[in-house]
Amino acid sequence: MVSFLRIFSLRNLLVLSLALNVSLIWRVLYGKDSEAINGPSLDNKRKALRTDSMASEAQATQTTHLYMPSSSSSSSSVDSNSRDRVINLDHGDPTVYERYWKQTGDKSTILIPGWQSMSYFSDAGNLCWFLEPEFAKEIIRLHKIVGNAVTEDRYIVVGTGSTQLYQAVLYALSPPDAAEPLSVVSAAPYYSSYPLITDCLKSGLYKWAGDALSFNKEGPYIELVTSPNNPDGHARQSVVNKSGGILVHDLAYYWPQYSPIAAAADHDIMLFTVSKSTGHAGMRIGWALVKDEEVAKKMVKYVELNTIGVSKDSQLRAAKVLQVATDGCKYPTSKEGSLFDFAASIMEERWNLLRAAVRQSGLFTLPDFPPELCRFLNSSFAPRPAFAWLKCEAPIEDCEAFLRSNNILTRGGKHFGVGPQYVRISMLDRDENYDVFVERLSTIHRRQSMQVDETAE
């Protein structure tokens, strides 16, 4: 048994080592270009501190750590001795994309004069009067080239991130004078923010009703279908088998870097966001494709009441980066290449590293995904989700606590409606953090897990 474990461990070490080499070569090729074009990185100018004070983290302790400059990103920054360094992968902060956008140089830069975009109004002829026409145009262009969603005969509603649009949908779908709040459900594990956002104001219009799989209340309801799912990455369909339900499709992760694009999604209400498609979380821009005019109108009314429209500056900037993303698909031989090729390569590499580390450690398991044909990338591959849904195997009972004791911050299963043996881990952080993470994960020994569990008891 001991010798078997030793052989198994050596083989895994080899896989891990090879994967790191591929990663290193790849980054040297890309990283150099980026540095030459853009000079010192953003991170050299700013102290990119982070906390874990964001949504869904009720008990947030203000653990901060200093990022290393991303320009120094290479496996040489992987220092397994610095176990004190806290790696925060709780949030899906998509900083991995910075490298691609540096490569695009001036193409993706925008300039806004002080006198521009002063009015509340963007496009008065449009049902969504605060939607910048240029942004609307680029949304359609991008969906058309990627083929991930039908845009014909749809209203586009822009939001301050898809988070605001989620609330706009709830407002739009809830009857104003119903006797009781409309039930909102999603199959567990579900996105941890859904229950918090739904119930934060104790609305009389709608109410979080938990796991869609066990939902059996009579009457109308909203079912949220997140596909690929946050946190576990699986493709999803509606699970409630009842009449009176309205489906809302959150397709934030239905992009070719994460998932094979099997067909253009064609649902009544579909939500997207730049945070996960191009990586621009700081813009706070999302969009909804909505079939029904009255639903779209009510969503617009919500955004109007909530924030009187959506930042024009960010919409203009979003239009620019979507334009560059689409152009990159059309001309993949350009200097910077295609955003989706770039991100797909990184995600594949990271998932390979993670699976190797998980095998190496022997303490965890990950979901398996069957390969499927992607019509956009014209190849078959298994999904490589934006989050890893990691399970700690027995005897570890609380996976989040266990990883925290190793200075790895993740989000525990209970936030997603399941047990504490699961955690969600962001796969979108900068290289230097991701590399430390997989390296550390691969070297956590079973002995450590026993110690933690003994202490906890």
Place this chain on the structure above:
Amino acid sequence: MVSFLRIFSLRNLLVLSLALNVSLIWRVLYGKDSEAINGPSLDNKRKALRTDSMASEAQATQTTHLYMPSSSSSSSSVDSNSRDRVINLDHGDPTVYERYWKQTGDKSTILIPGWQSMSYFSDAGNLCWFLEPEFAKEIIRLHKIVGNAVTEDRYIVVGTGSTQLYQAVLYALSPPDAAEPLSVVSAAPYYSSYPLITDCLKSGLYKWAGDALSFNKEGPYIELVTSPNNPDGHARQSVVNKSGGILVHDLAYYWPQYSPIAAAADHDIMLFTVSKSTGHAGMRIGWALVKDEEVAKKMVKYVELNTIGVSKDSQLRAAKVLQVATDGCKYPTSKEGSLFDFAASIMEERWNLLRAAVRQSGLFTLPDFPPELCRFLNSSFAPRPAFAWLKCEAPIEDCEAFLRSNNILTRGGKHFGVGPQYVRISMLDRDENYDVFVERLSTIHRRQSMQVDETAE
């Protein structure tokens, strides 16, 4: 009586004519510069269509009209014959400020590369982790030089406009487990959006309880003090004389172009917005100055749940325009001069024009304001609010309908908790619209009012 009216009318015509001349000279001086620096205006590039589909306009009919290019702004564009042209002064769209920002040229321009501001996080060390440090710095600089608010020992919370911050305040001040919703009141006439926003989700945390002057319910409550007040422009203080109340000061209009700055406001919770200070409504940026740490923390939590932070792009742009505004105060002899001098001159001119038109017509009245010393502009003057609170005198009963019959769109008194004899009129529109408005108002004859009322009966 007839001859008295004729004399009165002639004198008023003279005042109106002189005021228009002053306006014309002033604009020729400023307008030329702006055109030379910036070339063709924004409005030549875009069809600046507008609707009246915004908040508080329940019965919104989609009346649209085409703006004329603002570069042609002079009284020559006042064509009293074009009575079919709809002038929409329902919203406080601050497009009057475009002219100033054109004068500032490159000073107020920002450039954002595609790779910048991608993370959700702005300043992890700060309680408000999504607040751009540069913006925070410029907020403090501006308040210090204008002297309109105390910033010491305050937390700054940024919001997607002050509208979002208003909701953040309600969330922060409402006990999560109270038996019934907290009452929210404000003295009528109050901002028309307050009741709509407060009640739109039928929150169990808080509830609109109407006019503060007639509020007599026992228990805790929130009183909104808007000063200068929207819609009527009066300086305000709390009116509810009970214990258990928490005051929220909406100081969106406490800037020297609208009101003498008598002293630095020093309240527990103060709300501001760029929409009305610099005129950048399209940015959707507001800020709160908050004394209590726990209240600030809960406000941050609300913005986190509602939109996961605030557009970084707009915050960076807001930092830039605030910086230019402050520099303009420090160096008022610069080419573009001071924003507040510019806006104060326009507001004074517009109020003079409006009062002359109102006298000329004989059908309306306006609030009177006593002059007060402004410590910032170092002179005494009467307030010149961002909205005119116009009253139609008898026999006109519905002032909004009466003005609409003259193709002037305003917001009627009932939206503000008072009677239909009042309307709110934006004073911040572009010159070519404002000029048509005052010209048309001055020539509405009593005979017309009789006709309308007869038709309505």
